[in-house]
Amino acid sequence: MFNKITIIGCGLIGSSLLRVISKKKLAKEINVFDKSKEVSSFIKKNLSANVFNDISESVKNSDLVIISTPLGSYKEVLLSIKSSLKKNVILTDTGSVKKEVNKIISNLNLQDIFWIASHPIAGTEFSGPEAGFAELFDNRWCILSTENEKGTKEIERLKSFWVAIGSKVKIMNFEDHDNVLSLTSHLPHAIAYSIVRTVMNNDDKFKDEVIQYSASGLRDFTRIAASDPIMWRDIFIDNSENILKVLNSFSENLEEIKKAIQSKSAEKLSNIFSSTRKLRKEIIKAGQETDKPNFGRK
Amino acid sequence: MFNKITIIGCGLIGSSLLRVISKKKLAKEINVFDKSKEVSSFIKKNLSANVFNDISESVKNSDLVIISTPLGSYKEVLLSIKSSLKKNVILTDTGSVKKEVNKIISNLNLQDIFWIASHPIAGTEFSGPEAGFAELFDNRWCILSTENEKGTKEIERLKSFWVAIGSKVKIMNFEDHDNVLSLTSHLPHAIAYSIVRTVMNNDDKFKDEVIQYSASGLRDFTRIAASDPIMWRDIFIDNSENILKVLNSFSENLEEIKKAIQSKSAEKLSNIFSSTRKLRKEIIKAGQETDKPNFGRK
Numbered sequence: 001m002f003n004k005i006t007i008i009g010c011g012l013i014g015s016s017l018l019r020v021i022s023k024k025k026l027a028k029e030i031n032v033f034d035k036s037k038e039v040s041s042f043i044k045k046n047l048s049a050n051v052f053n054d055i056s057e058s059v060k061n062s063d064l065v066i067i068s069t070p071l072g073s074y075k076e077v078l079l080s081i082k083s084s085l086k087k088n089v090i091l092t093d094t095g096s097v098k099k100e101v102n103k104i105i106s107n108l109n110l111q112d113i114f115w116i117a118s119h120p121i122a123g124t125e126f127s128g129p130e131a132g133f134a135e136l137f138d139n140r141w142c143i144l145s146t147e148n149e150k151g152t153k154e155i156e157r158l159k160s161f162w163v164a165i166g167s168k169v170k171i172m173n174f175e176d177h178d179n180v181l182s183l184t185s186h187l188p189h190a191i192a193y194s195i196v197r198t199v200m201n202n203d204d205k206f207k208d209e210v211i212q213y214s215a216s217g218l219r220d221f222t223r224i225a226a227s228d229p230i231m232w233r234d235i236f237i238d239n240s241e242n243i244l245k246v247l248n249s250f251s252e253n254l255e256e257i258k259k260a261i262q263s264k265s266a267e268k269l270s271n272i273f274s275s276t277r278k279l280r281k282e283i284i285k286a287g288q289e290t291d292k293p294n295f296g297r298k
Numbered sequence: 299m300f301n302k303i304t305i306i307g308c309g310l311i312g313s314s315l316l317r318v319i320s321k322k323k324l325a326k327e328i329n330v331f332d333k334s335k336e337v338s339s340f341i342k343k344n345l346s347a348n349v350f351n352d353i354s355e356s357v358k359n360s361d362l363v364i365i366s367t368p369l370g371s372y373k374e375v376l377l378s379i380k381s382s383l384k385k386n387v388i389l390t391d392t393g394s395v396k397k398e399v400n401k402i403i404s405n406l407n408l409q410d411i412f413w414i415a416s417h418p419i420a421g422t423e424f425s426g427p428e429a430g431f432a433e434l435f436d437n438r439w440c441i442l443s444t445e446n447e448k449g450t451k452e453i454e455r456l457k458s459f460w461v462a463i464g465s466k467v468k469i470m471n472f473e474d475h476d477n478v479l480s481l482t483s484h485l486p487h488a489i490a491y492s493i494v495r496t497v498m499n500n501d502d503k504f505k506d507e508v509i510q511y512s513a514s515g516l517r518d519f520t521r522i523a524a525s526d527p528i529m530w531r532d533i534f535i536d537n538s539e540n541i542l543k544v545l546n547s548f549s550e551n552l553e554e555i556k557k558a559i560q561s562k563s564a565e566k567l568s569n570i571f572s573s574t575r576k577l578r579k580e581i582i583k584a585g586q587e588t589d590k591p592n593f594g595r596k
Contacts (some may be wrong), residue, residue, distance in 0.1 A: 001591075072564070078307070081436045092330065101433050116495040121510075121511050121513050124536075124591030124592050126591055141511060156568060176504070176507075181514060183496075183508055184512050184515060184516045185514030186495060189515055190393045190555055190559075191573055193555060193574050195548060195551075198481075198551045199482070201547070209395070209470075211580050212468070212586065214482050215419050215420070215438060215439075216422060216483030217483040217486035217487055220519070220521060222578035223578065225572065225578070226575045230383060230568060236558075236567050237559075237564060240559045244559055244560060246500075247559075249499070250496045251549065252491075252494065253495045254489070254545065257491060260534075261535075264535045264538060269436050272491055273525075276491050276498070276524070277523070277527070279494050279498055286335065286512075287521070288512050289513070290595045292595070293422030294428070295594070296593070296595050297588045
């Protein structure tokens, strides 16, 4: 599919891409760069790729370059590779926020480069290359964003790449992407972090009990609150405006529930609690969630 | 183990109890009452028990009576059964809040009754007898509460019952129970309902996208927000004081995160996001959660 693919940043997402590209033979050669020596030596030992110590060398002659590092390092990465990129290369990423990144790239005035952002909606609460696996993208959505929304040859090529990997592809502009993801992803993460902190900051008297009885609800939230802190720090900085907006409307909704509790209003409470069942059914119907009780966990 | 057990209310929890008592032969006879005709006919058709139309008849001669209805109906249930209870019966329940219920029972001045509250920390997002299964309580905690914390014969008997069912038992006073559960269970539920409402109330423009990309975080919260509305209405009314307290400290924590986002403070954000990873590890270590990525769901 490609002669040479370069993956920059080889954590959970990058290493999963490496595994699936290699498994499905989507490139003749795969180059990899990661600034961590530990990650590089893990890849050398366990996976099959050309591992580079020099980031600019790693992108030379590549037809597809995928940036899979935390958002905060994009600028540095781009400055290091820009003069080594092949003419007409497809440059993409796997980041969770798009508008800020697109600004950075526009300001770099790259010539003869096809910049098409990718966001595979896939991941786990684990991080690092040992957590990756080839099936991570199976049946998941991948959102592509580009300034030029018309179906150029390169967009079609990148689309086919994600489809070959197992994903379903949707094209969305940068602003809409950041808006939607602030609801589906960034809001839940902010809330999960807050809830786990609330519980952890509580009276030490019940520390053991909180852990023992976490199956009554809390444990669900700890999964998301265990996600990679650096990745999430950068998401919150890059998408701050949208996130603050949804957090404010969340707080309003919470105040409504608080009032209903305070007034012990049975009717209001059951209306609130009935209104929320529908969404899960729709998510299950859309193939984005298991229909097994308790996520099917044992 | 018991000659006769009566289960009042045969939804997810009650029907799971019926299944496991029957499977493990923990009673010679099992009586069941549910005010819903549909539930009663489901039990008659699919499970093995004496199904009663008259609640007071259902408890006659029983050695163990288990109330498994929503908290709001306890008073009515207790008034209907109190004069038919056998002398020295063990009366228990499966409710998620204890202090208010204990007040009701104290006010009834029941004679020759051993009232020992039970709270099995087990459940799923589904409700109704068709959702029940015999393994629901396996390796889960069950909290017993009683005014008399000394190990009477009856407490030991009830404890052995839950252990036989597959649970681990802890004794805790009514107040501590309601306090701990407001953190581990009621707070997460209030938050899950708020988050799902926030997303559902949002601009209809992105309705499909929100469902499609829910795997980026949101879907985890929809599970809890799909729980039984009547059950949860009653929990929020019965434990309002504790719940409002933890919701307020949650809001304070959220404000801190909002400030860190507003000031784009990388250090503060990564400190917050790093601090929350530990809790999940402890929960997994305590055997209360799977260590598989994404709850092991496919």
